[in-house]
Amino acid sequence: MKTMFWLLDINYEVKNDTPEIWLWGIDDSGKRVLLIDRAFPAYFYAVVEDGANPQRVVEEIEKEQYSLVVKLEVVERKFFGKSVKAIKVYCKNPDVIPRCARVLRSIEGVKDCLEDDVRYSMQYLTDNNVIPCGWHEAEVAEEKNTTSIHVDKVYTINLPPKSIEKAEAPRLKILGFSSICYGKEGSPKPDRNPVIIISTKTSTGEAKQFLAQEDKNDKLILEEFIDYVRKFDPDIIVGYGINTQDWPYLSERCRKLGFRLNIDRAGTEPHTSVYGHVSLTGRANIDLLDFADEFPEVKIKTLENMADYLGVMKIEKRTLIEDMDFPGYWDDKDRREVLKKFSMENTDSVMGIVEALLDFAMQLSNLVSLPLDHVGTVAVGFRVEWFLIKHAKKIGELIPKRIEQSYRPYVGGLVLTPKPGLHENIAVLDFKAMYPNIMIAYNLSPDTYIASDEPIPYSGVFEAPEVKHTFRKEPPGFYKEVLTYLINVREEIRSKMKTLSAKSVEYRVLDARQKAVKVITNAAYGYAGWIGARWYKKPVAEAATAWGRSTIHNAIKMAEKAGLKVVYGDTDSIFLSYEPEKIEPLSKEVEEKLGLEIKPDKVYTRIFFTEAKKRYAGLLPDGQLDFVGLEVIRGDWAAIAKKVQGKVLEIILKEQSPKKAARFVQQYVSELRQKRVPYRDLIIWKTLTKPVEEYEIKASHVEAAKMLTAKGWTLTVGDKVGYVVVAGTGRLYERVKPYMLASYNEVDVEYYVTKQIIPVAARILESFGITEEQMLVSKAEERETRKLTDFFGS
DNA sequence: GCGTTCAATGTACCT
DNA sequence: ACAGGTACATTGAACGCG
Numbered sequence: 134m135k136t137m138f139w140l141l142d143i144n145y146e147v148k149n150d151t152p153e154i155w156l157w158g159i160d161d162s163g164k165r166v167l168l169i170d171r172a173f174p175a176y177f178y179a180v181v182e183d184g185a186n187p188q189r190v191v192e193e194i195e196k197e198q199y200s201l202v203v204k205l206e207v208v209e210r211k212f213f214g215k216s217v218k219a220i221k222v223y224c225k226n227p228d229v230i231p232r233c234a235r236v237l238r239s240i241e242g243v244k245d246c247l248e249d250d251v252r253y254s255m256q257y258l259t260d261n262n263v264i265p266c267g268w269h270e271a272e273v274a275e276e277k278n279t280t281s282i283h284v285d286k287v288y289t290i291n292l293p294p295k296s297i298e299k300a301e302a303p304r305l306k307i308l309g310f311s312s313i314c315y316g317k318e319g320s321p322k323p324d325r326n327p328v329i330i331i332s333t334k335t336s337t338g339e340a341k342q343f344l345a346q347e348d349k350n351d352k353l354i355l356e357e358f359i360d361y362v363r364k365f366d367p368d369i370i371v372g373y374g375i376n377t378q379d380w381p382y383l384s385e386r387c388r389k390l391g392f393r394l395n396i397d398r399a400g401t402e403p404h405t406s407v408y409g410h411v412s413l414t415g416r417a418n419i420d421l422l423d424f425a426d427e428f429p430e431v432k433i434k435t436l437e438n439m440a441d442y443l444g445v446m447k448i449e450k451r452t453l454i455e456d457m458d459f460p461g462y463w464d465d466k467d468r469r470e471v472l473k474k475f476s477m478e479n480t481d482s483v484m485g486i487v488e489a490l491l492d493f494a495m496q497l498s499n500l501v502s503l504p505l506d507h508v509g510t511v512a513v514g515f516r517v518e519w520f521l522i523k524h525a526k527k528i529g530e531l532i533p534k535r536i537e538q539s540y541r542p543y544v545g546g547l548v549l550t551p552k553p554g555l556h557e558n559i560a561v562l563d564f565k566a567m568y569p570n571i572m573i574a575y576n577l578s579p580d581t582y583i584a585s586d587e588p589i590p591y592s593g594v595f596e597a598p599e600v601k602h603t604f605r606k607e608p609p610g611f612y613k614e615v616l617t618y619l620i621n622v623r624e625e626i627r628s629k630m631k632t633l634s635a636k637s638v639e640y641r642v643l644d645a646r647q648k649a650v651k652v653i654t655n656a657a658y659g660y661a662g663w664i665g666a667r668w669y670k671k672p673v674a675e676a677a678t679a680w681g682r683s684t685i686h687n688a689i690k691m692a693e694k695a696g697l698k699v700v701y702g703d704t705d706s707i708f709l710s711y712e713p714e715k716i717e718p719l720s721k722e723v724e725e726k727l728g729l730e731i732k733p734d735k736v737y738t739r740i741f742f743t744e745a746k747k748r749y750a751g752l753l754p755d756g757q758l759d760f761v762g763l764e765v766i767r768g769d770w771a772a773i774a775k776k777v778q779g780k781v782l783e784i785i786l787k788e789q790s791p792k793k794a795a796r797f798v799q800q801y802v803s804e805l806r807q808k809r810v811p812y813r814d815l816i817i818w819k820t821l822t823k824p825v826e827e828y829e830i831k832a833s834h835v836e837a838a839k840m841l842t843a844k845g846w847t848l849t850v851g852d853k854v855g856y857v858v859v860a861g862t863g864r865l866y867e868r869v870k871p872y873m874l875a876s877y878n879e880v881d882v883e884y885y886v887t888k889q890i891i892p893v894a895a896r897i898l899e900s901f902g903i904t905e906e907q908m909l910v911s912k913a914e915e916r917e918t919r920k921l922t923d924f925f926g927s
Numbered sequence: 928g929c930g931t932t933c934a935a936t937g938t939a940c941c942t
Numbered sequence: 943a944c945a946g947g948t949a950c951a952t953t954g955a956a957c958g959c960g
Contacts, residue, residue: 432939542945542946659946661945662944664943665943674946704941705942706942745949747948748940762939762941762949767939819937828936829953830953
């Protein structure tokens with residue numbers, strides 16, 4: 134019989150030495166199904182030495198009498214574009230591949246073994262074109278569900294599934310959750326601190342809250358939660374930070390209480406696998422925190438900040454409670470209600486965010502062929518890589534090994550020194566997808582690279598400026614083909630979107646798709662220059678930036694020749710005087726002569742540059758302000774400094790009154806000295822980028838982190854530490870305290886005046902001739918001002 | 928012995 | 943665990959001064 138299914142999750146099992154591929158899905162009638170394929174052999178390739186006789190090598194391998202090898206087959210493949218003879222080595226099961234490959238590597242006539250490092254389940258997907266988050270049709274036979282598999286139907290696959298074009302996902306059952314634990318001594322520990330609240334919400338609209346008992350006994354709440362999950366039987370379980378927090382905690386807590394967290398579809402516990410993601414067999418576990426990196430504008434990646442940014446739940450309307458206050462809230466009957474509300478809002482936020490991101494996640498999964506629960510957890514480089522692997526399989530290319538490389542830096546993009554001060558009517562021209570298009574235009578790829586000692590091919594070569602790397606013109610290389618495909622596909626999607634209503638399901642799916650395509654396109658250049666990449670080739674990345682520099686350089690020359698004043702530029706953008714009648718022909722000329730498309734991005738009514746690169750502020754025609762690089766948008770400055778700089782820039786750009794700006798600074802400093810600004814605006818947040826003990830120097834945030842650790846809080850790499858500077862003597866790092874361990878009256882206000890507010894204000898106002906002294910009021914004046922404001926009110 | 932100088936360290940940003 | 947280019951604060955050792 135035939136069945137249709139949408140692929141949700143994949144895993145493999147080895148039963149009696151026979152590997153089985155398990156495909157978990159949803160069929161077209163909404164049934165949850167498991168399809169088992171027992172016919173896919175585990176294999177890898179032994180590449181035959183040039184000139185060696187493949188048949189002889191096969192015999193050599195056979196001589197080994199290697200019992201783990203099932204079959205040998207001589208095949209034609211390509212490796213970096215060159216035809217090679219290889220032996221496809223079929224193994225008994227995937228687990229023995231590494232051992233087999235090791236043995237075969239030392240056999241005469243075997244140049245190397247390949248694809249022994251590609252996971253069996255991924256080989257299955259890429260070889261058969263079976264695609265996560267995609268529909269398929271398979272020839273199957275129904276099996277009796279004798280095991281404890283939690284699905285409606287179990288099938289045996291007779292023929293590998295065929296992918297079907299159908300964009301829309303089935304109706305999925307989604308369960309969002311968040312949990313709260315009770316621990317008075319810092320971070321809760323699962324071996325002694327209970328789970329007190331678990332809040333859940335489903336895609337069917339059911340909200341539920343599980344509470345520990347009055348004595349904080351949490352056996353029941355956990356059992357009820359497990360029961361509930363199993364009963365609802367979600368396809369997707371989603372949360373925020375759950376891979377590192379909730380899952381390990383709940384899992385360990387259950388064990389401690391004598392039972393298992395059995396919530397998947399196969400009767401096993403959540404297991405942490407390859408990329409540090411938590412896998413729930415048969416379901417897709419999604420940690421939304423993994424997608425937070427897609428939004429660099431969210432500086433501190435908390436759930437409430439993400440929900441706020443995505444318009445899911447505005448932060449002003451949010452119940453917010455700090456971790457350290459949980460016990461206090463729980464212990465107080467009235468405040469417990471607030472804690473419950475907070476917890477439910479967390480889950481509501483989770484559900485809102487998944488609504489906003491799920492389409493993208495599914496499209497990314499579908500595009501690169503990584504299962505839905507994997508695609509979020511892997512680094513960008515691996516997303517690109519899986520997309521490349523999929524393409525390589527299609528064209529018969531063998532997958533290169535990851536080779537350990539030493540880090541060799543190379544020169545990147547060109548950054549112009551800005552013309553400092555204010556400028557009026559400045560347009561920004563951007564090269565469209567500069568690096569991908571350069572890679573296409575000059576056929577940059579590991580397989581087209583011609584080393585200096587190699588003969589120049591018949592088709593001729595492109596020679597990169599400055600670095601002089603050469604790449605053959607024909608035929609198109611691996612990267613060129615892939616990037617051309619991606620760019621074309623994105624254009625197709627975008628033109629199709631234009632024919633649809635923005636509210637339609639299809640439009641949403643296509644929009645998510647084009648975003649996924651864009652992400653992969655834009656990451657390809659970085660991937661090529663990443664030493665961890667299978668398709669790493671330094672000259673490729675180095676040539677791309679070299680052509681980038683020459684391109685922008687030439688564009689600037691053309692602009693100046695056309696009488697346009699260029700005030701700034703960075704990598705693929707040029708800032709110049711807005712004269713539409715000159716810019717129009719300039720774009721045309723650039724495109725014609727340089728072969729790359731350049732297009733106007735925006736026009737600033739007024740723009741301000743300091744003497745530094747990568748830092749400016751602009752006023753847009755609609756009155757909006759654009760801040761780039763400056764402290765006002767940086768996450769590691771106290772809010773007071775950011776506010777002051779933002780306001781100063783606003784006054785400068787909108788009113789052009791440095792004096793007024795200086796007066797504002799004076800006023801603010803005065804407010805601060807009177808401690809009239811909120812305490813939380815004094816917190817400085819910095820990320821721990823390595824384990825505390827590995828720091829070579831004493832740093833403020835690290836010292837603050839140590840204080841928290843001493844109090845029982847667990848801090849890990851990537852965590853943000855918030856501290857304030859308190860009064861005292863000695864080095865700065867000796868005068869900091871975690872903000873929750875300090876009080877306002879300890880704060881060293883003068884530090885904030887001289888090291889936070891004044892420098893960031895001066896950065897702007899200096900270029901208008903205003904000195905630091907002019908931003909400060911003398912102490913005597915200060916006292917006078919205070920008397921007056923006290924008298925008249927401020 | 929003590930203040931000054933400057934390279935190194937660390938973080939976060941831009942394209 | 944995609945790239946390089948850049949700004950800036952702070953540390954800590956070298957340096958200079960008698």
